[in-house]
Amino acid sequence: MPRVARAVWTGIAPVYPVVVALLAWEAFARFGAANPRLFPGLGAIAEQAIVLLRGHQLGPHLGASMTRVALGFGLAVVTGVPLGMLMSRSARFGRTVEPLFSLGYPVPRIALYPIAVFIFGIGHTSKVILVALECLYPIAIQTYYGVRSVNRLYIWSAQNMGAGPSQVFWKVIAPAAAPHVFSGFRIALPIAFIVTVLTEMVSSTEGLGWLILYASASLVQARVFASVAIVAVIGFIVDRLLAVLRNRLIFWEREPVLVAMR
Amino acid sequence: MNREGAVFVAVLALLWQGLASAGMLPGYLVSPTIILGEFVSLARSGELLRHSAVSLYRSLTGLALGAGLGVAIGLLAGISRRVAGFSEPLVSLTYPVPKVAFLPVLLVWFGISDMSKILLIALSCFYPCYIAALYGVRAVDPVWVWAARNMGARPGRVFFRVIVPGAAVHIFGGLRVSLALAFILMLASELIGSSNRLGLGFLLLNADAGGRFDIMFAAILAIATLGFAADRALLFIRRMLLAGYTVSEDVAHA
Amino acid sequence: MPLVEVEHLSQVFVRGDRRIAALDDLHLTVDEGEFVTVVGPSGCGKSTFLHILGGFIPPTEGSMRIAGRDISGPGPDRGVMFQELALFPWRTVFGNVTWGLEVQGRPPAERASIAERYLDLVGLLGFRDAFPLELSGGMKQRVALARVLAFDPTVLLMDEPFGALDAQTRELMQEELQRIWLRTGKTVLFVTHDVEEAVYLGDRVVVFSARPGHIKAEVPVQFPRPRSLEVKKSQAFLESRNQVWDLLREEVLKLREDAATREGAGE
Numbered sequence: 001m002p003r004v005a006r007a008v009w010t011g012i013a014p015v016y017p018v019v020v021a022l023l024a025w026e027a028f029a030r031f032g033a034a035n036p037r038l039f040p041g042l043g044a045i046a047e048q049a050i051v052l053l054r055g056h057q058l059g060p061h062l063g064a065s066m067t068r069v070a071l072g073f074g075l076a077v078v079t080g081v082p083l084g085m086l087m088s089r090s091a092r093f094g095r096t097v098e099p100l101f102s103l104g105y106p107v108p109r110i111a112l113y114p115i116a117v118f119i120f121g122i123g124h125t126s127k128v129i130l131v132a133l134e135c136l137y138p139i140a141i142q143t144y145y146g147v148r149s150v151n152r153l154y155i156w157s158a159q160n161m162g163a164g165p166s167q168v169f170w171k172v173i174a175p176a177a178a179p180h181v182f183s184g185f186r187i188a189l190p191i192a193f194i195v196t197v198l199t200e201m202v203s204s205t206e207g208l209g210w211l212i213l214y215a216s217a218s219l220v221q222a223r224v225f226a227s228v229a230i231v232a233v234i235g236f237i238v239d240r241l242l243a244v245l246r247n248r249l250i251f252w253e254r255e256p257v258l259v260a261m262r
Numbered sequence: 263m264n265r266e267g268a269v270f271v272a273v274l275a276l277l278w279q280g281l282a283s284a285g286m287l288p289g290y291l292v293s294p295t296i297i298l299g300e301f302v303s304l305a306r307s308g309e310l311l312r313h314s315a316v317s318l319y320r321s322l323t324g325l326a327l328g329a330g331l332g333v334a335i336g337l338l339a340g341i342s343r344r345v346a347g348f349s350e351p352l353v354s355l356t357y358p359v360p361k362v363a364f365l366p367v368l369l370v371w372f373g374i375s376d377m378s379k380i381l382l383i384a385l386s387c388f389y390p391c392y393i394a395a396l397y398g399v400r401a402v403d404p405v406w407v408w409a410a411r412n413m414g415a416r417p418g419r420v421f422f423r424v425i426v427p428g429a430a431v432h433i434f435g436g437l438r439v440s441l442a443l444a445f446i447l448m449l450a451s452e453l454i455g456s457s458n459r460l461g462l463g464f465l466l467l468n469a470d471a472g473g474r475f476d477i478m479f480a481a482i483l484a485i486a487t488l489g490f491a492a493d494r495a496l497l498f499i500r501r502m503l504l505a506g507y508t509v510s511e512d513v514a515h516a
Numbered sequence: 517m518p519l520v521e522v523e524h525l526s527q528v529f530v531r532g533d534r535r536i537a538a539l540d541d542l543h544l545t546v547d548e549g550e551f552v553t554v555v556g557p558s559g560c561g562k563s564t565f566l567h568i569l570g571g572f573i574p575p576t577e578g579s580m581r582i583a584g585r586d587i588s589g590p591g592p593d594r595g596v597m598f599q600e601l602a603l604f605p606w607r608t609v610f611g612n613v614t615w616g617l618e619v620q621g622r623p624p625a626e627r628a629s630i631a632e633r634y635l636d637l638v639g640l641l642g643f644r645d646a647f648p649l650e651l652s653g654g655m656k657q658r659v660a661l662a663r664v665l666a667f668d669p670t671v672l673l674m675d676e677p678f679g680a681l682d683a684q685t686r687e688l689m690q691e692e693l694q695r696i697w698l699r700t701g702k703t704v705l706f707v708t709h710d711v712e713e714a715v716y717l718g719d720r721v722v723v724f725s726a727r728p729g730h731i732k733a734e735v736p737v738q739f740p741r742p743r744s745l746e747v748k749k750s751q752a753f754l755e756s757r758n759q760v761w762d763l764l765r766e767e768v769l770k771l772r773e774d775a776a777t778r779e780g781a782g783e
Contacts, residue, residue, distance in 0.1 A: 017348045018355060038370060096266040103271070106493030107486040108446040113453070114470040115478060118290060153602040156572050159590035161616030161667055171619075175606045194360040201362060202453045209363070213454075216366035224366050232359040239358035252605040252647055 072131025084143025146180025324383025332391030340399025394436025398429025556724025595669030
């Protein structure tokens with residue numbers, strides 16, 4: 001009996017806190033002193049979620065947001081990875097662009113969004129730029145660390161075996177730095193998602209963030225919660241997909257602990 | 263800052279100023295001298311102080327709340343598997359969610375007051391500190407704990423004298439991220455939700471609406487300065503508290 | 517003509533405004549097929565010496581030749597085996613051993629047959645599809661040995677390859693290495709801090725002085741090959757070992773005296 005119980009427990013363990021939290025929510029909604037309009041129960045939320053999903057509203061907005069996430073993230077990768085590599089290869093270059101990080105990092109780059117909207121309009125571009133700007137930091141920094149921490153003995157072994165500089169780069173440095181570089185991606189992708197939703201909430205005509213604001217304008221709280229829940233699930237799925245991809249590509253190392261994240 | 267970096271910044275600033283003076287820049291790219299002038303005038307009139315104070319109040323209160331809870335629960339989760347078993351799934355589930363999405367909800371529950379913004383900031387600041395505290399505790403070498411117990415220290419003592427200091431480096435890393443988040447969400451909430459016509463985000467929006475790019479850039483400068491100063495202050499505190507640990511402040515942060 | 521010739525080798529490291537002389541006017545020759553072991557007190561520069569021979573660090577002064585050709589930079593004529601992990605973790609055992617052959621542009625079939633031959637030689641053919649992180653320390657070093665033999669270098673340079681292994685594994689690996697060496701007939705320069713290992717493995721033990729390193733003495737070792745681990749118990753072995761040990765101890769004591777005088781002078 002204990003063995004069966006233990007197996008069941010392992011299956012339930014990751015899920016039960018969520019269940020408890022949801023039950024607590026439902027309990028508070030029903031028996032708490034809250035106004036049901038302000039604090040809807042799970043049933044009402046689920047209802048509104050279904051309406052949202054069925055009404056074909058989600059599709060185009062999801063598409064718009066994901067496009068922005070992809071473009072912004074892609075732009076950050078294309079600029080950030082070479083930037084990080086150059087910083088690590090050339091100490092002089094690293095020192096020159098250092099202000100970008102020491103000055104730029106603690107500054108909320110979202111402050112530039114209103115101007116970006118003025119210059120580039122309310123569509124994709126202003127948001128993509130901001131997403132790229134935010135994602136640049138973790139990607140460049142992690143790439144820098146990744147390349148810098150490549151074990152010297154790997155490079156020496158490769159040179160010993162007759163590899164030229166380009167072979168050393170593609171066949172040794174790239175795979176050796178890959179775990180760190182991917183860490184940067186793992187940190188940056190949720191940021192891309194968050195910044196996209198954020199900018200869409202500040203000013204946009206479409207997108208998941210806009211959808212949330214639109215729902216809140218209707219004054220039906222359940223609808224707001226439904227849209228937030230949907231956005232939450234999407235964000236979670238995107239993150240998980242990247243984790244799976246990471247474990248397939250970087251099969252020789254466990255995922256390191258990520259302390260620096262948003 | 264090092265020499266090459268300073269040169270880089272100086273060159274950029276001079277280039278900007280030069281192009282602006284020559285009239286080669288579009289109207290919204292105001293020259294640095296004008297920005298500085300507006301900044302000073304806003305400072306003199308006390309407006310800057312008013313808005314900065316409100317923004318700072320919101321950010322720091324939210325930070326204190328969120329980081330405090332995050333560190334406390336993270337430490338607990340680090341030493342107790344049962345607590346971790348409960349908190350970990352919830353945290354990893356909600357971590358990739360844009361917390362800013364909760365702003366409309368908070369606005370309805372708590373109105374257009376500061377409370378909604380503070381709670382949003384607290385919600386966001388919770389995560390990095392929780393994670394940092396949790397992994398900070400886990401990173402404490404068990405040998406240290408055993409050595410302390412061996413010398414007769416009771417669990418409470420061990421916690422405060424061994425585990426917390428041991429996790430401190432990680433915790434400061436989390437604090438740093440949370441601090442940056444606090445400012446970002448302060449701005450975001452002031453840009454999205456109504457802000458009682460107070461706050462640097464409001465200043466920014468107002469200037470945007472009025473087409474006053476000089477004020478916009480001055481506000482951005484104020485925000486940048488505040489963020490930078492707060493980060494430096496935190497680093498200073500860290501240096502004071504953690505003197506003697508291996509703490510290297512180089513290009514990469516956190 | 518000796519296979520390896522080192523003349524007037526000196527190495528000075530500059531750190532800030534301090535000049536650290538690591539090696540000083542070193543001379544060494546190694547004949548083809550010889551197994552030469554190198555011992556010395558810690559910090560004497562023996563690893564630096566090997567890294568310079570490997571071509572990873574340029575020497576401050578001096579010349580080095582292999583088979584009459586000057587050495588400048590790393591290359592597959594000198595196969596290097598390091599103490600710690602240099603196996604690529606993202607490649608299987610097989611992938612690691614064939615890496616050098618890939619770089620040389622050999623066709624897949626040739627690569628496979630060479631890799632299999634050497635994996636068989638080190639006894640790990642059954643692990644060809646395993647990843648380095650699945651292997652024990654001794655197994656990893658055997659793969660490293662196979663890898664370095666696969667591209668057929670003229671000389672093998674080994675930098676304390678068994679230093680990170682536990683004592684039992686180390687002994688077994690010494691015997692393994694000897695067996696493989698007898699099969700392949702390579703010329704080997706083997707750096708170690710373990711005197712027993714040096715005497716067991718070498719035809720000749722070169723003793724380094726304390727820093728700045730130069731050759732203090734060379735002790736020939738005359739036991740017949742193949743040497744089983746039993747030979748370590750023999751009287752003759754102990755005598756050789758003591759001889760090397762005493763030479764080494766002089767240098768270690770010199771180090772201590774130096775440190776004491778420097779402390780006294782308030783450095």
